[in-house]
Amino acid sequence: MTYILTASPAVRAAAERLAVATATGEPVAPVRDLIGPDDVVSAYAVQSIGVQGRLVAGARVVGRKIGLTSPAVQRQLGVDQPDFGVLFDDMDVSETIPAQRPRLLQPKVEAELAFVLGADLDGEQLDAITVRGAIEYAVASLEIVDSRIADWDITFADTVADNASSGWFALGSRRLSLEEFEPREIAMSMAVDGEVVSTGTGSACLGDPLxxxxxxxxxxxxxxxxxxxxxxxxxxxxxxxxxxxxGARVRAEIFSSAETLGAVDFAWEQL
Incomplete structure (x- = not known):
């Protein structure tokens, strides 16, 4: 992203507000009063400043996350597109001990399908068919989403600016080839402390995770x-x-027909 050097005072003020929340652990007011509720360019400019700050502090980018893929959530926020954020190495709960992970303020959890890429995706034609060939494997995953905005009072611009409301993530261990299943046909079940709290399908993710x-x-x-x-x-x-x-223990499983394709577990250890 290339907004850092030309960021407006409003963009910089929004980035500073979110940085204060990260540093103190105290959620802050939405940033839409500074950049507007649906200014996509300004929102990603704020995100870019936050990403650059993490890189300067020594974090390493390991991937991206996609948000707002559900039509229901898009309608709720009055948007017609997804958003994205950046994944850093210390967000990966399997690789980072609790004391070294980013602080969580008001987390929630959701089950997803994660793709690990085996090739760059920088060509001219990038559709569901062409990106399929770049996937090395897929795994069941959990995203621990979080918001630096008080009470999750967010619009599209607020969540984009806040690195797409990112927190931590957990990946399952079973690696799946796309020759084994179709992402749009999977089903998902997620339980917290043994109680099923969420179910869904691959088709709920923009019609197909691909x-x-x-x-x-x-x-x-x-x-x-x-x-x-x-x-x-x-x-x-x-x-x-x-x-x-x-202290909660989370388990998500993904299925194709009656067959379990993969699972992922996460426990939020108390320090």
Missing amino acids: NALAWLARTARDFGNPLRAGEVVLSGALGPMAPLRP
């Missing part, structure tokens, strides 16, 4: 920061998110 990946590939390319081999892409929620509390 459509979501294609959208991200085109958007990232157009932003001048294309998806690269080795990156993880969280393709969007397969069902409703659920509240998350310290």
Whole structure:
């Protein structure tokens, strides 16, 4: 992203507001009063400043996340497009001990299908068919979403500015080839402390998680920061998110017909 040097005072003020929330652990007021509720360019400019700050502090980009893939959520926020954020190495709960992960303020959890890329996605034609060939494997995943905005009082611009309301993520261990299943045909069940709290399907994610990946590939390319081999892409929620509390144990499973394709577990350890 290339907005850093030309960011307006309003964009910089919004980025600083979110940085304060991150540093103090206290949610802040929405930033839409500074950049407007639906100014896509300004919102991603704010996000870009936050991303640059993390990179300067030593974080490493390991992938991207796609949000707002559900038509119901899009209608709720009055938008007609998804958004995206950046995944950093310390967000991966399997790789980072709790004390070194980013602070969570008001987290929720949702189940997704994650893709790990085996090739760059920077070509001219990037649709569901072409991106399919760039996927090395898929895994079940959990995204622990979070918001630096108080009470999750967000519009499209607020969540984009806040790195698409990102927090942590967890990946399942079973690697799936797309020769084994069709992403749009999967079903998902997520339980918290043994109680099922969310169910969904692959078709709930822009009709097909591959459509979501294609959208991200085109958007990232157009932003001048294309998806690269080795990156993880969280393709969007397969069902409703659920509240998350310290000590909770979460398990999500994905199915094709009656066969379990993969599962992922996460426990929010209390420090």
